[in-house]
Amino acid sequence: MAISDEITEKDLTEVHRLLVSKDHLSNIDAPAKIKYIFRKKGTLEPEFNDRVVMIIPEKDDKGFYDIKFDFFSGYNKEDIKSAKYKKNNPIFHAFWEHDIQLMTRLTEGSWIYFRKRITWAMSDPYKFKIGPGSCFVNEKEFKGKKIELFPYEQDADSTKFDKFAKKRYFITLCDEIPGMIYEMSTYVPSDNKSKPLMEETLTFEKILN
Secondary structure, eight states: OOGGGGOOGGGOOHHHIIIIISOGGGGOOSSEEEEEEEEEESSSSOOEEEEEEEEEOOOOTTSOEEEEEEESOGGGOBOOOOEEESSSOTHHHHHHHHHHHHHHHHHOOOHHHHHHHHHHHTTOGGGEEEEEEEEEETTEEEEEEEEEEOOSTTOGGGGGGGGGTTOEEEEEEOTTSTTSEEEEEEEEOOSSTTSOSEEEEEEEEEEOO
16 A cells, blocks of 8 residues: 555645654664554454564665564464555554455455545545544553544445445554554444444554564
């Protein structure tokens, strides 16, 4: 999901500045591995917990990190392609790629549609909100920002998958967290207000080395 290739500096929204322009990797001493904890719950599919490891090598001679992902384990394992990045933390790209594959499977829709809707939501002030956020690591709280995206609401094509039309995407960032992206999540409400149709969360846990 090469979001940075689709926009120019004059087109940047605050979401772009937080996710695309910001040097998230400046507080990482590469090579390093970052471990994130994944949790899935809801009434639509079986719940499970797993982990994601983002592998950051040293920079190459052009200043890029060729970042790889060990995305889930065992039966749940997914193939998320590696990519070269200079500064922004691609864990949110990886999480959204997982989500796009999931949405394509659940709706039998086009992965192109889901990718475009998420990307466009970052550019449309009517499709995102930014507010205060909090990050909790080693019993310490850090203040940051929380982005909320709602890419499918009031979109004509979302009538083809009504139950997902109100799906929300969240990202919480704090400068003190290694990689600066603390948590990504999605939330799909259900008619049963006591439990969501689906909720997936990926949260920073620790540096492995």
